Amino acid sequence: MSTTVVAVGKKHESWVADGIARYSKRLRKPYDLTWRLLPHSAKDHDAARAEESAKILQTLKPHQHVILLDERGTNLSSPALAAHLQRQYDSGTEVAIIIGGAYGVSQDLHHRANLTWSLSSLVFPHQLVRLILTEQLYRAQEISAGRSYHHV
Numbered sequence: 001m002s003t004t005v006v007a008v009g010k011k012h013e014s015w016v017a018d019g020i021a022r023y024s025k026r027l028r029k030p031y032d033l034t035w036r037l038l039p040h041s042a043k044d045h046d047a048a049r050a051e052e053s054a055k056i057l058q059t060l061k062p063h064q065h066v067i068l069l070d071e072r073g074t075n076l077s078s079p080a081l082a083a084h085l086q087r088q089y090d091s092g093t094e095v096a097i098i099i100g101g102a103y104g105v106s107q108d109l110h111h112r113a114n115l116t117w118s119l120s121s122l123v124f125p126h127q128l129v130r131l132i133l134t135e136q137l138y139r140a141q142e143i144s145a146g147r148s149y150h151h152v
C-alpha cells in the first residue's frame with residue numbers, strides 16, 4: 001500500500017522536481033507517494049473548478065481516507081500529522097491526498113474529504129505544495145519510526 005496524491009497540473013516542474021526526488025527516494029511504504037496528475041481545465045474559474053473537482057472525485061475509491069489540502073483547513077503540527085496518518089495505515093486504510101488547481105476545489109470535494117489540511121494560511125503555488133507535502137510525508141514517516149530527523 002502506498003499513499004496516493006491526486007493533483008491538478010502537469011509533471012513536476014524542474015524547480016521543485018529535484019526536491020521531490022530528494023525526499024521521495026527516502027519514503028518507504030505506506031508513506032511512498034503514487035502521483036495521479038490531472039490536466040488543468042481550459043474553462044473559466046467556476047467551470048474549471050467544477051470540472052477539475054469532478055475528475056478528482058472520479059479517481060477516489062469509496063474506502064479511501066481523503067485528505068484535502070486547502071489553506072482554510074485545519075493546521076496540524078508535524079507530530080499530529082504523523083499520528084493521523086499512522087492511525088489510517090495501522091487500520092489498513094488507504095490514504096489519498098488532494099492538491100487542487102488554481103481556483104481550489106468544489107464543495108462536493110470538500111464534503112468528500114475526511115480531513116481538510118492547511119499548511120499555512122498563506123496560499124502557495126500548487127507545485128510548491130507538492131514539494132512541501134513530500135517533505136512532510138518524509139517527516140511523518142521518521143516521527144512515526146522514532147528516528148531523529150524531526151527535532152522539537
Ligand SMILES: C[S@@+](CC[C@H](N)C(=O)[O-])C[C@H]1O[C@@H](n2cnc3c(N)ncnc32)[C@H](O)[C@@H]1O
Pocket residue numbers: 068069070071072098099100101102103104105117118119120121122123124125126129
Ligand atoms: C494556488 S492554490 C489555490 C488557492 C485558491 N485560493 C483556492 O480557492 O483554493 C492551488 C492548491 O494548492 C493547495 N494549497 C495552496 N496553498 C495551500 C496551503 N497554505 N495549505 C494547504 N494547501 C494549499 C490547495 O490544494 C489549492 O487548491
